Each structure stands twice: as C-alpha cells, then as structure tokens.
Amino acid sequence: CTFCSQRLSTKANLKRHVKRCPKKEEVEPKENAEKVLDKDEVTSARARIKFVMGETTLQLGQKPSKPILKSMRFFSEKVEVDSKFLCFKHKESVLDGSEVASEFDGMVIDVQKI
Secondary structure: OOOOOOOEOOHHHHHHHHHHOOOOOOOOOOOOOOOEOOHHHHHOOOEEEEEEEOOEEEEEEEOOOOEOHHHHHHHHHHOOOOHHHEEEEEOOEEOOOOOEHHHHOOOEEEEEEO
16 A cells, blocks of 8 residues: 555556555555565465476366366476376375475475376
C-alpha cells in the first residue's frame, strides 16, 4: 500500500485495502513503497522440482505440502511415455510419488525408461 507500506500479494487485495486503509487520509503516498509482491515472490511459495530424462529437462512448480505424484504424471505426459514405464530417482532412491514436494524443492529428479 502506498499509504501504510503494507505488502499485499495481489492487485485485487491492494485495491480493496487502499479503499479501507486507515492511513489514507493522514499520510501522503510514499514514493518508494512496494505496491504488489513481484510475480517471483508470489510463485516462490511453490516447490520447484526439476525432472531430467536424457536431454529432456522440465521444471515444475507445485504446492509444497502436496505429494509429487501429480508432477510425475505431468512430466510423463510431456515426454509422451506412460508413467508406469518411467523410474523416478533422487540420489539413487526410487520415488513412488507419495513424497512431499517440499523435500525436493530446487532438487533434480532423474527419470529413466524401464
């Protein structure tokens, strides 16, 4: 908010806040106050997982508290191979998809055809 320097995550929240901001009438707008979080800051709340299969690399974002099974299936669709025929490994341990995405944030998962 340009009046109270509160950081808001979306433009809609900012617009709603500015209408009701208690400091709106008291203070002149601050020139260097941040209005809305950068897109990178908003998406950083997602776990970034990098899948590598040969020369094919795909980086996916997902909610950190969710299992990575959905990302594994999405990757298999992109490479046009059924997920049953792919082996997902991280540091030599085979993944079954029940692992939480936050464990692999910024990590590389190696994928091999079976």
